[in-house]
Amino acid sequence: MQIYPNRFEAELDKGLKPCYLLFGDEPQQKFSMIEAVREKARAQGFTERTVLVADSGFNWSQLIEATQSLSLFASQQIIELELPTGKPGTEGSQTLQSVAANLGNDILLLIHGPRIGKDVQKAKWFKVLDDTGIHSICYALEGNNLHTWIQQTMQKAGLNGDAACVRMIADMCEGNMLAAHQEIQKLSLVYAGQAITPEQVEAAIVDQSRFNVFQLVDVMLNGDRQRCIRMLYRLESEGIEPNILIWAFIREWQTLSQLHEVRSSGQPVQWMKFGIWKNRQGCYQSALNRLSAAHLVHIREALEQADFAFKQNTVERPYIKLAHLCMLFMGIELNGLTLMPDLH
Structure with missing residues (x-):
C-alpha cells in the first residue's frame, strides 16, 4: 500500500507493518521516515537492529540468516536493507520473496534506496512485500506543497511563523529540503515557543549562507x-x-x-x-x-x-x-x- 510522505507518521500511529519500502532522491523526507520507523520500532520492543547494504559484493544469504536468528538479549529485530541501485537483481528478488513469509511480530524489514521507476514497483518482489507492508516514494516538494511542509516542520520544532517567514525559507532553500530542515532546527534553538519575524529568519539564514x-x-x-x-x-x-x-x-x-x-x-x-x-x-x-x-x-x-x-x-x-x-x-x-x- 502506498502512503505519501506527509501522511506517513499518521499511518505509523495506526501500528507497525511487517515491511516498509522507502525510496526516492529527496533525502530529508526519506531520512525522516526511516527515523520515524526506527523510533516506533524501538518503542514497541524492537531493540535489535541489523543493517545490510546490498552492493555488488553482497551475499544475500546474510539477509536470510538475519531473519532466522535473534540475539540472547532481544526477542524482536528490525532489519534495514539498503538497495544502492533500487534493484535487488535476480538473486535478491528471489531472496526477498522467500523472506517475506518470515516477517511478522518478531521481524520488521525496512528497505530503502534511491528513486525507482514503475518497473521496480511492478516487480514481483516489490509487490509481495508491499502486500504485507507500506511503500512511500519521496520527491522534492515545490510551490504550495513545499510551503505546507515548511509550515508543518516549523510547528513541530515549536516555531510560530507567518506566511512571509515560510516563503523566505522556501526561497532560500528551494530544491534542498535538507537545508530547509537544518535552518528550521537552528531557528528552534533560539526562538522555540516564540513567534518569529521575517527579519529573524533572514538574519539566521544569511549567517548560514556565507560562501554559497x-x-x-x-x-x-x-x-x-x-x-x-x-x-x-x-x-x-x-x-x-x-x-x-x-x-x-x-x-x-x-x-x-x-x-x-x-x-x-x-x-x-x-x-x-x-x-x-x-x-x-x-x-x-x-x-x-x-x-x-x-x-x-x-x-x-x-x-x-x-x-x-x-x-x-x-x-x-x-x-x-x-x-x-x-x-x-x-x-x-x-x-x-x-x-x-x-x-x-
Whole structure:
C-alpha cells in the first residue's frame, strides 16, 4: 500500500507493518521516515537492529540468516536493507520473496534506496512485500506543497511563523529540503515557543549562507567583479556543481526580465510580489540600472548555450564559463576581458 510522505507518521500511529519500502532522491523526507520507523520500532520492543547494504559484493544469504536468528538479549529485530541501485537483481528478488513469509511480530524489514521507476514497483518482489507492508516514494516538494511542509516542520520544532517567514525559507532553500530542515532546527534553538519575524529568519539564514550560491548572486547583481571572481573560486574549491549555479543564474535572469518589464511600463515595482526582501532590493536596482533590454537578451542567449553545453558535458573548464556569465550580468563586455588568475 502506498502512503505519501506527509501522511506517513499518521499511518505509523495506526501500528507497525511487517515491511516498509522507502525510496526516492529527496533525502530529508526519506531520512525522516526511516527515523520515524526506527523510533516506533524501538518503542514497541524492537531493540535489535541489523543493517545490510546490498552492493555488488553482497551475499544475500546474510539477509536470510538475519531473519532466522535473534540475539540472547532481544526477542524482536528490525532489519534495514539498503538497495544502492533500487534493484535487488535476480538473486535478491528471489531472496526477498522467500523472506517475506518470515516477517511478522518478531521481524520488521525496512528497505530503502534511491528513486525507482514503475518497473521496480511492478516487480514481483516489490509487490509481495508491499502486500504485507507500506511503500512511500519521496520527491522534492515545490510551490504550495513545499510551503505546507515548511509550515508543518516549523510547528513541530515549536516555531510560530507567518506566511512571509515560510516563503523566505522556501526561497532560500528551494530544491534542498535538507537545508530547509537544518535552518528550521537552528531557528528552534533560539526562538522555540516564540513567534518569529521575517527579519529573524533572514538574519539566521544569511549567517548560514556565507560562501554559497545565494551570496554569489547578490555580489553579482551588485556588480562587484573582483569579489564575485573570488567567490567563484571558493565555490569551485568546495566542489559546488556548476549546474547549481546555472540554475541560479537562469532564475535571476527570469526575475530581472520581469522587473525590467514592470519598470519599462512605468509602474512601480512591487518587490514582495517577486519575493524580494528589503535587504536585496538594492542588488536588483543596481542590476536593472546597468542592464538594458538588449543586455538581457544577450544574457538569455548565453545562458541557453551554457545550459546546453553543461548538460552535454562539453565544457572543459566550467568555472571559467560561469565567470563569463557573471560578467554579462555585470554589464561587462567579454571581448579582451582578462580574468583573475585564481580561476586558472
